[in-house]
Each structure stands twice: as structure tokens, then as C-alpha cells.
Amino acid sequence: METAKKPEGWSRKIYLELTPPSQEDNASDQERILRALRGEYREVSCSLLVLKKLYPLCCQADWKITLLLVWNGKSWELADIEPGDTSGEHYGFCTDLGSTTLAGELVDMNTGKVLWQKSVFNHQIAYGEDILTRIFYGKDNPQKLEEIRKATVDSFLELFEKMEQDTGISGEQCASMVIAGNTTMMHFLYGLDAFCVFSAPYAVCTLKPDCYRAVDLGFPLKGYVYAYPGQANYLGGDILSGIVETEIYKGEEISVFLDIGTNGELVIGNKDFLVAGAGAAGPALEGGVVKTGMRAEPGAVDQVHIENGQVQIHVIGERAPAGICGSGIVDLLAEMFLNGWIDVRGRYVEEASEKILEVEGELAAEYGPGLFFFQKDIEEFLKTKAAAGTMVEYMMGELGLEMKDIGRFYVAGAFGTHISKEAGITVGLYPDIPRDRLLLPGNSSLAGARKMLLHKEIKEEVEKILDKMTYIQFGAVDNFLHLMVAAEAIPHTDIHRYPTVEKQLKKRGLL
Template sequence: MKGISRKIYLELDEPTEEDNRSGQMRIIEGLRAEGIEARMSLASLKELYPLCETEGWKVTVSLAWEGSGWMVTRLEAGDTSAKHYGLATDLGSTTVVTRLVDCCTGQVLAESGHYNRQIAYGTDILTRIFYCKDSPEALEKMRSAAVDTILENLKEIEETVGIRPEECIQMTVSGNTTMVHFLLGLDAFCVFAAPYAVWADQPGFLKGIEIGIPVNGYVFCYPGKSNYLGGDITSGLAAVKIYKEEELCIFFDIGTNGELVIGNREFLLCGAGAAGPALEGGVVRTGMRAVKGAVDRVRIENGEIHSHVLGEGKAEGICGSGIVDLLAELFKNGWIDLRGKLEPEKSPLIERQGGSLAVEYAPGLFFFQEDIDEFLRTKAAAYTMVEYMLMESGVSLDEILKVYVSGAFGKHVSKESAVTIGMYPDIDRTRLISPGNTSLDGAVEVLLDKSILDEIDEILDKMVYIQFGAVEDFLQMMTAALALPHTDLEKFPSVTEMLARRRQMDMEEGD
């Protein structure tokens, strides 16, 4: 592995009257003999005595890349080069996940994730931005909440495998532009307000101790491209590597916000816009995140709804993947029409609750007409992002080799259900790829491979950014996508064929 940290074991000559070079120069020249030019930090200089004398000048040197060169961050007695660890963190607005990585083998030794403690100051990013606006005290609370969440992950990792964060040389962090601003204690109102000139989009390598992260080297924050296209997307691209493909590909990070990239090794056309909190169970009366008690899968058989619950216990609500399944099943079985309107005559499970039509998807839990309407707006926004970017780039869907749908939602949602309701494009399902947490995967990539830093510069240079909110006909295109699966059924041939088969089966059963 040739990552952004190194551990080198040195056996150096002891000083003599004839060779009275300083301890500092012995370390530097010893590294130079290994092909490494480096400087020494003050902390490592203080470790020279008495360590080098007591250990007979047989020491292991920890090296951290700091953006322009190697820095010696630590000296250890004997050969500890096999104990070489690093950390990678996905700093999400909802969940913060950290991996401990063996930088000798690339193996992930442990992973820990917790809800972002910033949620206490707002479940959505905009609320947090306004909470901190012009308030240094509130901003410090937000910064501390982000750091404390990471520290909570590190504590759990230490308890699991016995490796302290101080034993790790570097940490990489990927997060959207707002999250990185909060982590660094920067006011993030610039992300939201015109002219959208953020304070920092390429913070690079920062001393861990300055941020409050107890690694002995640096924290590398993935750079972003714009206010709504942050380091989590750059990191995701580094993970899936569409910028190296000859064929055209799409990368879609879908969540509360949707970020989309279409391109190959020649260009990367990027866009970002609000996808909607409904994808994470938000704004739905009984919606919840994908945790224990959430309905994550739904099917309708013989007029009955069968719901799978995470943790196999009592259903407490429904998450994004469950919602997509539910809508697809309601549509396939004719319980909702093309407009997504519930048809009460089709099932006794559809009834009025508090003046609104709703369907009971689990005992005592209802999905309301208003919930359906909100989710249709969400799915329409997601589909229209893809449709507009294809139109803007002048390519057809048939020319796309792969469509990566990243994030927790993309990993767990049924491809078939997502196509049925018109959220995903109707293509061969093998071309729809769910790579999981690409933001975290990309953070691990750069931890283990320093050459990714050059590729990040390549990615940023290729990116051309479009803000969907500024597109004149975006809302008009989105309105056409509100229908199930779409106003233009020719865009969804497999869904049209499936509906025709079901109608034929219903007619035969009626005979």
C-alpha cells in the first residue's frame, strides 16, 4: 500500500566523535536512503531523546503526507511497521460512519456509525445553517457536535478491537460542503445564500489536534466543487471511477438532496437539487429511518399486504425502501391510479382516517394520500434530474453503460420497485448498480492510495456544474414525471408490458 501515511523501520548508526550528525539528520538521511524526503514535527523531535539512545537507534518512523511533503509525526521503539493504521469517516448530516483500516493490507478492521449529534439542533441542514448564522456560540456547538460524533465512533472502535485513535496516523473525511464547514467551525450560511461563494471547498490536510481528532498526523477533507456539490460526491466518484470509463456512466447520490454526475474520461456534467426528505422516511406521517422497527419491504398477495420489519419485531413505521415497495405494489395491483390516487373500492385496507384516504400497510400503521403525493414529488425530482442531465449532455439512455445509485437508499431499495414507480430509468437491471456508501469507500481509497490525490484534481477539473433550481423548464419536466410511472409511458416499456400482462390475467380470471 502506498497511501497518505507510511511507517518505516530504521536501523541507524550511533553517533561517534567522528560522526556527530544530529539525531534529526540521522532520521532524515535514513529516510532519504529509503527514497523518502521528509521533515520532522516538533513532537517527533522531542521523542528523539531518550528513545534513540535506549533503543540503540532502532526505531520506527511514522510519516504523514501533509499536502506538499512528508512529515515525521512519531517515533516508536523497535519495529512496529506492521502496526500501521488509518481512519476514514463519512460525515453525513444524519449518520456519521468511521472505518479503522489496516494500511499494510487494506483490510477494514472495524466500523462504527452513530447519528450525527447535530440533529439536536435541526433534523435538516437548513435549520442548522440558520441556527448558527451570526452566532459564534451556536457555531461552536455545531462544530463540537460533529467532532463528538466522530469521537463516539472512535471510542466504539477502540472498545471493539483495542486500537486507540492515537495509534492511527491519518484520517480522511468526506462530507457535503455544509458538513465540512461545520466540522471546521466555519459559518455555512454562504452555502445557502447568493452568491453561493463558500468559505472553503478545498481545506486539504489539517492537523488532527487542531480539529479535535486525536490522530497523530492530519485530517484530510475531500474537496468539493460547489455549494451543493461537496466532498462526499468527489469521494463517491473516486470510489466508482466513472472518470476513467470510456463508456458513459451516471453516478447518482440520492437522499434528502440529490447529486448527479454523468460522464466518462472525457467530461463530467454535474447537477444537484432537493430530492426530498421522503426518501429517508421524512415528511411521511409514519415515516422513519431504516432502523429496527421500520418496514423496509412490502408485497401484496391475494389482496393482503405483507410487510417485512427490520429486526423482525413489531412495525413502528416505514422507511424509504419500504415506501418505494409499497407504492409499486399499490400501483401494480390497481389500488392507486396513474396519478397516485388511492382507489378505496379496490381494497378494504383503504379507508378514511381523519378525513383523508389511507392504506393500512401494517397493523395500526397507515400511509396517507398526502404521503403518496409528497413521495411522487420526490420520485419525480429524482427522475427528472437524470432526464435533464441526459438531455443537456446530448446522449440517450441507451448510451449509458452503468447507472450507480449510491447511499443507503440506493443500496436497500428494490430496483424493480423503483423502476415501476418511475424513480429509476427503465433500463436493463444489471446496468443499475447499488455500490453502497461510496462516500466512505472513497475516503478509504485515498487513505490507502496517495495517487488518488492527483485523480481528485482530475475529477474537479472535469466537473461542469449545473444547479437544477436555475433551470427554466425543470419544473415542467418534473410535472410530467409525477404520474406513475410517467406521463410518457414509452419511457417505461417494461412497466407498460407488466401492466398489460396483469390486465390480461385479470380479464382471464374474470371469465
Template sequence: MRGITKKIHLTLPIPTEEDCVSDQERIQRALKKQGVDAVLPLPILRKLYPFCTEENWDFTISLAYDGGQWTAVNLEPQDTTACHYGYAADLGSTTLVIRLLNCNTGEILGEASVYNHQIQFGEDILTRIFHAKDQPEHLEQIRRATVDTFLEVFAQLENMTGISCSECISMVVAGNTTMVHFLLGIDAFCVFSSPYAVHTLNPGFLCARELGFPLLGYVYCYPGKANYLGGDIISGAIATRIYEKKELSLFFDIGTNGELIIGNREFLLCGAGAAGPALEGGSVKTGMRAVPGAVERVELKDGHFHLLTIGQKPPQGICGSGIVDMLAQLFLNGWISIQGKFLPEKSPLIHLEEEEYCVTYAPGLNFYQSDIDEFLKTKAAAVTMIYYMLELTGLPADEIGHFYMAGAFGAHISKESAVTIGMYPDVEREKLVPVGNSSLTGAQMLLLDRSILEYLDRIIETMEYVQFGAVDNFIHLMTAATAIPHTNLEQYPSVVDEMKRRGLLR
């Protein structure tokens, strides 16, 4: 491993009158023989005596890379090089996920997650931004909540593995631009407001203890490209390696916001825009996050719903992947039109409630017309981002080698259902590749391989950024995509074939 941390076991000759160099120089000289130039800061200098004498000059030194040099951060008796740990983190607006890694082998020793404590200041990012705007005490509340979220996950991982955060050297964090601002205690209103000149896109390596983390070394925050294209997406690009491929690829991280990169080793075109909370179960009356009891799979057969829930618990609501299945099944069974409107004559399960049509999919759980309308707007925004970027490159969808779909939503969604409702392009299914939490994967990769730092700047400089909100005809393009699967059915030949097979189209 060539990561951003090292642990080196040293057995050094005891000082004599003939060899009376300083303790500092003795250690640095030994490290240099192993190809490491390191700085010994004041806390380590203060520890040299009586530590080195008491340990008979047999100890392990921990080193942390700060982007320019190695810094000694700890001394331990004897050989502890096998105990070499670090963290990789995906700091999301909803959830924080952290992996504890063996930095010698790359083994994942544990993974844990919690909801971001910032949620107490607003379910959506914009509410949090306004809460902190020009209010230093409120900003500090959000910063503290962010740090406490990390500390909670550290405690979970310690309970799982017995390894405390004080034994870990450094951490790599991938998060969007707002989350990084809040982590650092910086007002994030600049992310949302014109001229969108944010306070930092590349804070680099920061002292962990200055941030409030009891780690030995540094916290590295992945750099971003723009206000709405943050380090989490750059980390995802690293995870998929689209920047080094000959073939054209498309990377799409879809959630409340949609961030997209298309290109190869020759060019990278990237963009970002709002998709909406419906993809994560938000704005759907019985929607919920992907937790036990959430409906994640839906099949409609012979007029009856067949549901699969997370954890095989009784259904309590429906999450994003279940919503996509629901729409696809309602459409393919002719219960909703191409405009997504309920056809109540098709089933007694479709009925009026509070002057709105809905379908009962489980006892006490309905899926409403307003749910469909909101979700179709969200899916229209998502797929329009894809088609707009393809239009800019002058390429049809079938010339893209792979479509990498990131995020928890992208990892669990049914490809067929997503194509059926027009959320994904109608391409060969093996080209649609779910990559899970690519932000977390990219953070792990950098923790274990610092050579990634050498070409991060080049990748970001190569990117040409498009802000979808500034595209003049984006709303017009979205309107065409609100139909199921799309107003232009020629873009969805496999869906047309299935509609004909079911007698929905002649």
C-alpha cells in the first residue's frame, strides 16, 4: 500500500560519545534510509525523552502525509506496525457512512452509518444553509452536529472492532460542497447564491484535532469542481476510473440532486442540478427511506400486488426502488396512462380518497396521483440531465460504453423498471452498471493510494462544467420526459415492444 499514512518499526543504536547526534536526527536518519523524509513536530520532540531511552530505542513511529511531506504523529513501544488503521468517509446530507480500514492490507475491518445530525436543523440542505447564514452561533451548532455525527460512527466502529479512533492515523472524507463547508465551520450560503463563488473547493489536508476528531494525523477532504459538483462526485469519478478509459462512459450519482460526468481520457463534461426528494422516498405520501419495513420491490400480477420489503418486515411505506417498480408495474398493467394518470376502471384497488385517485398496495398504504406526478417530475429531471449531456457531446446513448449509476438508489433500482418508466436510457442492460456508494469507494482508494493526489488537479482542470439550472430550454426538455417512458417513444424501443406484447400499443 502507498497510502497517506505509514507505520515504521525502528531499532536504533543507543547514543554514544562516538555517535552523539541528536535524538531527532537519529530518528530522521533512520527513516531516510527507508526512503522517508519526515518532520518531527513539537509534540513528538517533547516525547522523545524519556520514551526512547526507556524503550531502548525499539519503537514504532506513525507518520501522516499532509500533501507535501511526512509528519511524525505518534511513537509506540516495540513493533506495532500490524496495527495500522485509517478511515474513509462519505459525508452525505442525509447519512454519514464510514469504513475502518487496515492500511497495511486494505481490508475493510468495519463499516457503519448514522443519519447526519444536521437534520435537526432542516431535512433539506437549503433550510440548513439559511439557518446558518450570517449567524455564527447557528453555524457552530451545525459544525458541532457534523462532528458529533462522526464521533457517533467512530463509537459504533469501536464497538464492532475494538479499535478506537485514537488508534487511527488519518481519514479521507468525500462530501458535497455544502457538507464540507459545514464540517469546517464555514458559512455555506455562497453555494446557493449568485455568483456561486464558494469559500473553498479544495481545503486539502487538515489537522484532525483542530476539527474536533481525536485522530493522530490529518483529515483530507476530496476537492470539488463547483458549487453543486462537490468532492463526493470527484471521488465517484476516481472510483469508476472513467477519466482513464478509452471508451466513453457516463457516471451519474442520483439522489435529491443529480450529478453527472460523461467522457473518457480525452475529455470530461460534467453537470449538476436538482432532481428532487422523490427518488429517496421524499414527497411521496407513504414514502420512506430504505430501512426495514420499506417496500423495495413491487410486482403486479393478476390484479394483485406482490411486495418485497427490506428485512422482510410488514410494509410500512415505500422507498425509491419500490416506487420505480410501482410505476413500471402500474404502467405495464395498464392501470396508468402514458401521462401517468390513473385509469380507475382498470381495478377496484384504484379509488378516490380526499378527492384524489390512489391505489391501495398494502393494508393502510396508498400510492396517490400526486405521488406519481411528483415522481415523474423528478425522473424527468434525472433523465433530461443524461440526454442533455449526450446532446452536448453529439452522441446517441448506444455509443456510450457504460452508464455507471451511483448512490444507494442507483445500487438497488431495477434496471428494467427504470428503463420502462424512462428514468434510464433504453440501452443494452449490461451497459447499466450500479456502482453503489462510489463516493465512499473513492475515499477508500485515496486513503490507501496517495498517488491519486498526483492527478486529481488534472482531472478537475479537464472537466467542463454545466449547471443545468442555467440551461434555457431545460424545462421544455423536462416536460417531454415526464411521459412514461417518454414523449419520443423511438428512444425506448424495448419498452414499445413490451407495450405491444401486452396490448397497450398497436
């Protein structure tokens, strides 16, 4: 990513050539440096680390020095000093702290370019595959909570280690870091008991943590760590980061931002209003409850096509299939529906294919050698997609909006990246709208963290976003479960809402 002008980020590297001390000008080394900065940066504080490095570094460098300034959320601090001109070597780091994976980017703070990107598994998984298990593990137990906090930090350290191996640039060479993560993940990072996120009255420890020194959190960076604030227990900084990336809060047209995972988060609005909501969606898209489900890693079926009764699959890593991930699940269901293998209720039509068999007392379709997709797997998926669809339907109904009023419909996250638009629409996961209005921004949480890292003024914009946002907890909506029932059909009880799917079914003789 390149920006038109030099970013005004969370750190600066400044090369100075200063006049050495003399009898006529015997100001202290610290004052000599700070007065050179005062015109542009006003009062800059000086860290103890820098104070200890001033002598003999400045003398030996003939007062040709490079300063690292870091923003602490309120003012600039002098965090490091180096001899000569090293201003070209200026790096920052941004991350999306997810419950399953931690994705990070090394960013050139001078140009805005991403120099390196990678993800690692969140070490918290050792304390539970799902968030709730981790929450209960650490509940009311400071020692266990510290284990989870350390596991979180270790995930970052693994990422920094891989970065140094790949680029030669270490975490110690980075200035500041911006993190986007949900409310639970941020509690775990700060060593806070996250049970409050899950239990009524949902008054969490913090939604808006301060900037903290990286070293105090266990990170090797020289500056500060800023975490995106959240709006509520289930609407965290990862969603705010996505809103910043898509900029739906700036436009005239009304946009929808949907992120589907174990929880579903939704924001609808424009520059005049923002309404947000969150609720449980279900782990079906993460392969969590599918018998042969797995993460999107080598061995996972990620694409499915059915032709002439035969199932054709693509496997990540071009190896023998070991299971199926989220994008493969949506593809498989869409293909089975369009080929008449399952009906509108998601029930198998046993006589439709020889691939539909009774396995372990339950109907299932064989999508790969010895790999079956069971009836119960379909039911779990339909609950997830129905929850997501109902969130959108309910909120739009409350706002008096119809789909024709929506300019852009964003589906964020890994699933939005990898699930095909057509398959998502066929099963009713996405609305049936013109495809150019359905946007899949990928990891908008990470992209928003990068944008914040490069433009610290966005911190104030986020405060304004939170102030004007209205929040709805879908679990508290009386008729929500009733609305979900209609959305559990494929693609929906009202087929007319999905004209392109209806056309396909008629073409294939299924309507």
C-alpha cells in the first residue's frame, strides 16, 4: 500500500545535524536536541534509555544523529537515538489479533508499503479451541489468566521471530504497533478476566484501553502499543478497524458491513448515522462443528463443483483431502442445492445421487474419498447463515430500509475473502444484489490497523465513530429466533428475494 504523501504515523525518524556544545553554548545534550524539535513538536519528553545513550554517542557522531519519536496517544516521546542518518530505516507493525490466528504486517513508515505479512496460530488455542473454554479457564484465577496472557504475547513473539527470519528486520527495530482484536482478545492480552464479556450485565473491564509501552506488555518494540477501542462486549476493535478501512462512516450512500464468525457483527450507516449490532452466529463456517471440518490449511477442501453427478474438489496444498474448510462448505452446499441433492430445508434427497449414503445412522454426502458431509453438518451451517441473514433483516427493518437502499454491502473477514459470491448468494449467506455492490474486503481488521498505524489522527475519528454509533444486542431482541426460522431455508423461505437463484433453479428444472 502506498500513500500520496508521507504518512503522519505513530512514529517519526528525524535526522539532525546539530552544532556541538561550546563555551558560548553549553546547553545540556538533552536540551540541545529538544530545542531542535520544539518548533514542530513542541515539548517532547525524553526516555531514560535515550538519556543514557546521549553520551558519548552524540560526540562520537559529531552531532549528526537520527532521532526516533513515538506518539504515546497524547504527545511525542524521544524513544531512541542513533548515530548518522538512519531515517530511511523506519518500521512499524500492525496486527489482527484473532481467536484462531494472529496476522501481522511489517510496514515501512516512510512509504506506507507493506514489507512483510504472515499469520501464526494464536497460542491461546492450548487453553481451548473456542473462546468460551478459555474464558472459563481463566475465570477468577489470576495464575491461569496469566498463562493465557503469556500465550497471547508468545503468539506475537513467534510472529516477530518469523519476520526476522524472512526479512532480517527484528521487532526491536520497529517503533510502534497497532492492534485490532475483539473485546475478549484484548482482555486476554492485558491479563484481564474476560468473564464479564460473556456474562450479564456485560460491563467489561475496558472498551478503550490506553496506549501502553510495548516493553511493559512484553513486546520488543521501542514505542507504544495502541489497540482499537470497542463499542460493546461483542462489538470490538476488530470491527471498528474494519469500519475505518471501508470508510462507511464517511460516505453519503448507506452501506452494510458484516463480519461472520463464531459471532456475527453488523454495522449499517453512512456519514450521518451508524447502527451496530452483534450476536452469536455459530462456528459452522470455521469448521468447528462439522465432523470433517478443518481450518483453511494444507489438506483442506476449499472449492467444490458438481458436474454430471461427480464431485470435483480443490485441496489446499494440492495434496490428499483431509477435511473441508469454510469456503469448501459453502461451495458444497450451493452445488448440492443446485443439483437437487438437498432441498430448500437443507434435507438430503437420498435418491438424487449415489454419493448420498447412510453413514453412522445418518444421511451424508461423500465429497472426497472417505470424507462425508452429514445432515447435522448442514443444519449447523443453516443456523449460522440464518443468524447472519436475520441480523441484517432485523436491523434494516428497524431502520426502515430495503436492500435497494444499500449502496455497498461489505462481507469482511477470511470467509468474505475466500467464499465465492455466487455460492454465498445461492445458499442465502449473502443477499442477491448486483455483484459489484457486494464487496469482499478481506481482512479489513488488519487493513484498518495498518491505516491507523500510518495516520495517527484516525484515533480521533474513531472516538467520533463511537460517539455516534447506536448498538443493539441481538440476543435481547424478542422475536429474533422467530425471524431466524424463515432464514434457515436455502436460500430463504421467500425465494423471490433471490431472483438469480430462482432463475438457476428454473433453468435446471428444480422449480
